[in-house]
Amino acid sequence: MAEVGDDSDEVQWCFSQVKGAIDEDVAEGFGPICKGVCLQRDADVISTVEFNHCGELLATGDKGGRVVIFQQEPESKNRPQCRGEYNVYSTFQSHEPEFDYLKSLEIEEKINKIRWLPQKNAAHFLLSTNDKTIKLWKISERDKRPEGYNLKEDDGQYRDPNTVTALRVPIFRPMDLMVEASPRRVFANAHTYHVNSISVNSDCETYLSSDDLRINLWHLEITDRSFNIVDIKPANMEDLSEIITASEFHPNQCNTFVYSSSKGAIRLCDMRASALCDNHAKLFEESEDPNNRSFFSDIISSISDIKFSHSGRYMMTRDYLSIKIWDLNMETRPIETYQVHEYLRSKLCSLYENDCIFDKFECCWNGNDSVVMTGSYNNFFRMFERGYRQDVTLEASRENSMPQSVLRPRKVSSGGKRKKDEISVDSLDFNKKILHTAWHPLDNVIAVATTNNLYIFQDKIN
Amino acid sequence: MSDTSTETTMEVNAEARRILAVSISKLYASRSQRGGLRLHRSLLLSLVMRSARDIYHSSAPPAEPMDTSPEEPVELDLESGPQSDETPAELSSTAGGGAHQEAEEEEGEPAEDKENQSPTRRSRKRRGRMSVAPHFLPSKRARLEPGEERHASPLLPPPPPASCRMGPPETLTTLSMNWVIPAC
Numbered sequence: 277m278a279e280v281g282d283d284s285d286e287v288q289w290c291f292s293q294v295k296g297a298i299d300e301d302v303a304e305g306f307g308p309i310c311k312g313v314c315l316q317r318d319a320d321v322i323s324t325v326e327f328n329h330c331g332e333l334l335a336t337g338d339k340g341g342r343v344v345i346f347q348q349e350p351e352s353k354n355r356p357q358c359r360g361e362y363n364v365y366s367t368f369q370s371h372e373p374e375f376d377y378l379k380s381l382e383i384e385e386k387i388n389k390i391r392w393l394p395q396k397n398a399a400h401f402l403l404s405t406n407d408k409t410i411k412l413w414k415i416s417e418r419d420k421r422p423e424g425y426n427l428k429e430d431d432g433q434y435r436d437p438n439t440v441t442a443l444r445v446p447i448f449r450p451m452d453l454m455v456e457a458s459p460r461r462v463f464a465n466a467h468t469y470h471v472n473s474i475s476v477n478s479d480c481e482t483y484l485s486s487d488d489l490r491i492n493l494w495h496l497e498i499t500d501r502s503f504n505i506v507d508i509k510p511a512n513m514e515d516l517s518e519i520i521t522a523s524e525f526h527p528n529q530c531n532t533f534v535y536s537s538s539k540g541a542i543r544l545c546d547m548r549a550s551a552l553c554d555n556h557a558k559l560f561e562e563s564e565d566p567n568n569r570s571f572f573s574d575i576i577s578s579i580s581d582i583k584f585s586h587s588g589r590y591m592m593t594r595d596y597l598s599i600k601i602w603d604l605n606m607e608t609r610p611i612e613t614y615q616v617h618e619y620l621r622s623k624l625c626s627l628y629e630n631d632c633i634f635d636k637f638e639c640c641w642n643g644n645d646s647v648v649m650t651g652s653y654n655n656f657f658r659m660f661e662r663g664y665r666q667d668v669t670l671e672a673s674r675e676n677s678m679p680q681s682v683l684r685p686r687k688v689s690s691g692g693k694r695k696k697d698e699i700s701v702d703s704l705d706f707n708k709k710i711l712h713t714a715w716h717p718l719d720n721v722i723a724v725a726t727t728n729n730l731y732i733f734q735d736k737i738n
Numbered sequence: 739m740s741d742t743s744t745e746t747t748m749e750v751n752a753e754a755r756r757i758l759a760v761s762i763s764k765l766y767a768s769r770s771q772r773g774g775l776r777l778h779r780s781l782l783l784s785l786v787m788r789s790a791r792d793i794y795h796s797s798a799p800p801a802e803p804m805d806t807s808p809e810e811p812v813e814l815d816l817e818s819g820p821q822s823d824e825t826p827a828e829l830s831s832t833a834g835g836g837a838h839q840e841a842e843e844e845e846g847e848p849a850e851d852k853e854n855q856s857p858t859r860r861s862r863k864r865r866g867r868m869s870v871a872p873h874f875l876p877s878k879r880a881r882l883e884p885g886e887e888r889h890a891s892p893l894l895p896p897p898p899p900a901s902c903r904m905g906p907p908e909t910l911t912t913l914s915m916n917w918v919i920p921a922c
Contacts, residue, residue, distance in 0.1 A: 470776060
């Protein structure tokens with residue numbers, strides 16, 4: 277594939293912002309003089325990133341169960357060509373650690389997924405989930421407050437009734453903007469196994485949640501029951517060979533959803549066919565190349581993420597080494613396959629030992645489905661431009677964090693001669709992994725999460 | 739010629755054993771993970787273990803004296819562990835089922851005096867992080883499966899030097915794995 281940069285019309289990505297604590301290794305360079313430097317906290321590890329439907333809001337969830345929402349500032353009149361920055365809009369604790377007394381198991385508060393609901397009024401709604409419980413949050417603004425109560429003062433203190441001599445009508449007065457997040461629904465006790473996905477239906481009334489073996493259909497208004505629509509639990513658990521890894525509703529067809537499996541298969545189901553969708557309508561599976569068969573083939577073929585294109589015509593799956601684009605009309609093989617980091621194929625044994633082979637990378641489409649993006653190691657992330665068959669590797673690091681500095685493409689040398697500016701496979705830092713990325717639905721703005729930092733990049737505006 | 743192929747077979751055998759050891763230690767470590775056993779991860783581990791076991795059997799040198807599988811006490815302890823969650827019990831029985839079969843067919847270490855040593859004399863030297871049977875596990879076995887005999891206590895061989903980091907040709911990752919039984 278040709279490298280990006282050959283064509284002068286290509287998008288050039290620039291650093292915009294970075295959120296989060298400074299990494300520990302950067303701090304060491306400054307010694308004790310540097311104030312306010314936080315060491316990496318496990319609770320701050322970002323576990324999900326999601327733009328809302330208009331791209332104005334960007335939500336992140338972390339291992340500590342917190343959700344942080346950033347809002348894009350409106351374009352400044354002074355600099356009309358420059359996009360607004362994302363600043364913190366709301367922070368709240370979505371999930372707390374819990375304990376399942378029956379099974380003597382701790383339930384992690386880590387936020388596995390966040391999904392925004394389409395906006396219907398001034399308030400914003402999102403679904404957030406940990407391993408067991410899904411919550412619907414309402415994020416609303418308050419910029420007025422009532423003043424002039426009869427029975428209490430403005431600060432809340434109750435007035436002595438004897439001092440009340442006249443009646444007045446309270447009126448609303450402006451106040452400093454306050455953003456409130458309140459849990460409106462809690463959908464609990466429906467999953468025996470760990471929830472891996474949630475997806476809002478295009479009907480905006482229902483959503484699905486999936487765990488390792490089952491998929492449930494919920495109504496957003498009803499919390500005390502859900503419908504089980506897929507159940508792949510075998511009668512004898514010793515026969516277990518395949519589990520559900522991700523699922524998503526079709527963006528336009530409210531009756532259609534897909535789920536991916538640990539064996540690399542994708543099943544498309546039609547809820548009109550029957551109440552229980554154990555029998556798929558379509559099965560997307562590519563036959564394995566026998567030459568590539570290895571000891572760890574089963575692990576690397578497990579699909580870690582699945583995403584429909586915005587058009588609904590295609591879907592993308594991410595397994596450990598590649599991205600595959602599928603046409604919903606063709607089940608036999610993907611129409612495009614992109615190698616994310618093929619140089620790791622010979623290192624699978626080491627990656628198994630250090631657990632990296634179990635990393636679950638996500639993937640995303642750009643707004644017009646022409647480019648796909650996913651993360652890799654060493655804080656690298658990859659973009660694949662579908663039409664031109666071009667790809668680029670970029671790095672999210674504080675070293676490239678001068679405002680508006682253009683990111684230069686990176687290259688990994690897989691052996692033999694290493695050219696200048698290339699990095700060898702053995703020098704890659706496998707602790708620096710980018711698992712979560714998101715693309716603004718309408719614009720060339722991307723959010724890339726390293727371990728506990730969130731980078732925002734945008735395309736260069738001339 | 740035959741020496742080379744024997745060498746390769748032994749390397750593959752050693753690699754399979756090493757992978758088995760790594761897998762079991764991972765499976766065991768995941769019990770104490772926050773959030774409980776992850777079904778996906780446990781399934782993948784058990785698939786790797788099954789493949790390693792199959793390769794180990796198919797590439798093991800012939801006419802070796804029988805010996806207990808080193809994984810056996812770990813698997814049985816998983817089954818008899820305190821957790822009442824169906825997931826670890828069922829999964830450990832999946833892996834344990836495989837380990838039980840392996841115990842009956844398991845072939846011991848090649849040409850080591852250790853098999854003749856007293857069972858209480860375990861090698862205390864551990865190279866690397868791999869530890870097949872954590873020493874802090876109680877040594878009593880939960881039960882014997884029908885048809886299973888009680889064998890000598892497991893004695894661990896010193897792990898072979900790590901051979902796969904730089905990707906030499908004869909590793910499990912690059913060998914053609916036609917004979918690996920797909921897990922299904």
